[in-house]
Amino acid sequence: MIHKSIIIIGGGPVGMSLALLLSEQGKNVTILDQGLSKNNDGRILALSYASFDIIGKWLNHKSSQIRTPINTVQISHNGLGVSQIKAEALNLDSLGFTIKYSDVCEQLLAEVRSRSNIQLVIADVTRAVDGNGYAYVEYQDGINKHLLTCDLLIMAEGGKLLQNIAKKINHDYEEQAVIFHIKTKEKHNNIAYERFAKNGPLVLLPYNKHYVVVWSLKNELASQVVYDEKYLTEMLDKEFTNRLGGATIIDKPISFPLKLVQTKQKFFKRMVVVGNSAQTVHPVSAQGLNLGLRDVMALADLLSNDKEINLKNLVNYDSLRNMDSNAVIGFTHLLATKLESQNFMMKHLRGAGLIGLSNLPVLQNFIARSLIFGV
Numbered sequence: 097m098i099h100k101s102i103i104i105i106g107g108g109p110v111g112m113s114l115a116l117l118l119s120e121q122g123k124n125v126t127i128l129d130q131g132l133s134k135n136n137d138g139r140i141l142a143l144s145y146a147s148f149d150i151i152g153k154w155l156n157h158k159s160s161q162i163r164t165p166i167n168t169v170q171i172s173h174n175g176l177g178v179s180q181i182k183a184e185a186l187n188l189d190s191l192g193f194t195i196k197y198s199d200v201c202e203q204l205l206a207e208v209r210s211r212s213n214i215q216l217v218i219a220d221v222t223r224a225v226d227g228n229g230y231a232y233v234e235y236q237d238g239i240n241k242h243l244l245t246c247d248l249l250i251m252a253e254g255g256k257l258l259q260n261i262a263k264k265i266n267h268d269y270e271e272q273a274v275i276f277h278i279k280t281k282e283k284h285n286n287i288a289y290e291r292f293a294k295n296g297p298l299v300l301l302p303y304n305k306h307y308v309v310v311w312s313l314k315n316e317l318a319s320q321v322v323y324d325e326k327y328l329t330e331m332l333d334k335e336f337t338n339r340l341g342g343a344t345i346i347d348k349p350i351s352f353p354l355k356l357v358q359t360k361q362k363f364f365k366r367m368v369v370v371g372n373s374a375q376t377v378h379p380v381s382a383q384g385l386n387l388g389l390r391d392v393m394a395l396a397d398l399l400s401n402d403k404e405i406n407l408k409n410l411v412n413y414d415s416l417r418n419m420d421s422n423a424v425i426g427f428t429h430l431l432a433t434k435l436e437s438q439n440f441m442m443k444h445l446r447g448a449g450l451i452g453l454s455n456l457p458v459l460q461n462f463i464a465r466s467l468i469f470g471v
């Protein structure tokens with residue numbers, strides 16, 4: 097049996113960012129991932145200014161060509177009341193950027209491959225077990241089964257192997273995020289729109305010279321519109337894009353099922369859960385990876401003082417991360433459920449809230465700063 101110091105299961109953006117930070121501390125890290133090419137993943141992510149502060153140094157010089165700044169976020173609903181958050185009000189150059197999930201992964205992977213103290217193994221992990229003396233991992237590559245032990249096991253596999261771990265929240269929204277790219281007559285001017293639409297929360301993100309739409313729709317409607325672009329365009333124009341001169345869909349819509357999951361615990365005996373493994377949130381507030389990268393920073397910081405793994409340093413990990421995680425989950429769930437409601441009272445309260453928010457720049461800035469930098 098081979099023994100490793102640190103094993104990270106999952107070479108997504110969270111797993112790779114953590115491996116890079118630990119490698120910079122001089123630690124040896126092994127990443128196990130079942131398939132590192134993410135070219136088939138059409139997700140476009142809105143990453144906050146603070147997230148780019150963390151991963152920006154690992155993105156190569158080409159990154160300015162593959163990311164688009166967001167300078168303003170406008171929040172509205174199908175009634176009176178609009179609120180707007182501008183980068184200049186927060187003394188920032190931009191609120192964040194949009195970038196393809198596959199581009200982030202590709203660039204982090206190139207950096208990971210250049211580090212001699214990170215070992216990358218293509219492996220389908222079938223079992224991960226925490227323990228007092230060591231943790232162990234079973235994986236398969238082709239037909240061969242392998243067993244590894246380690247001092248510290250980090251779960252960054254998006255939660256797929258954590259079915260039996262106790263959850264604080266496990267909620268199925270019975271919705272899918274339908275994602276597609278559109279052209280509109282009006283240029284995007286680096287404005288993102290968040291709209292509490294009749295059929296579900298609708299997000300328009302500026303990306304390159306066009307918009308990416310992320311529309312969270314009930315399962316039945318989502319399954320229908322991904323195959324009916326004419327109907328989807330009509331729905332979108334009526335709900336929002338008529339004001340931008342009308343939309344033309346320029347690629348095939350794809351969909352992702354939406355869940356809210358949060359584990360009860362983040363640090364166990366020798367195992368830590370980070371990123372989507374610790375919490376998977378609705379994409380309505382574009383916070384999933386931003387939150388995951390803050391997990392990564394906190395964990396790397398706790399491990400930074402010692403050359404060897406000192407488990408005592410990790411006992412504060414849960415309390416360090418719970419406030420941020422709970423705040424993002426609470427805010428996101430509110431946007432995804434209560435604020436999306438078409439109930440008459442809710443619609444008026446939401447309108448009043450948006451008008452109130454636009455008249456309270458201090459509160460608006462507080463919310464914006466919390467979403468960018470964490471709580």
Ligand SMILES: Cc1cc2nc3c(=O)[nH]c(=O)nc-3n(C[C@H](O)[C@H](O)[C@H](O)COP(=O)(O)OP(=O)(O)OC[C@H]3O[C@@H](n4cnc5c(N)ncnc54)[C@H](O)[C@@H]3O)c2cc1C
Nearest residue numbers: 106108109110129130142221253254371372382384385386
């Ligand atoms: C539609 C949609 C839109 C989103 N938009 C945004 C946004 O705008 N902004 C934002 O911040 N976040 C957004 N998110 C959330 C964001 O995508 C996730 O938070 C982020 O990808 C989590 O990264 P991760 O590395 O923790 O997990 P993942 O990205 O899920 O990566 C997990 C990795 O683990 C590997 N893996 C899984 N199982 C195994 C196994 N058994 N063995 C070995 N390897 C395994 C996978 O191959 C993968 O590489 C969005 C999500 C969705 C669905």
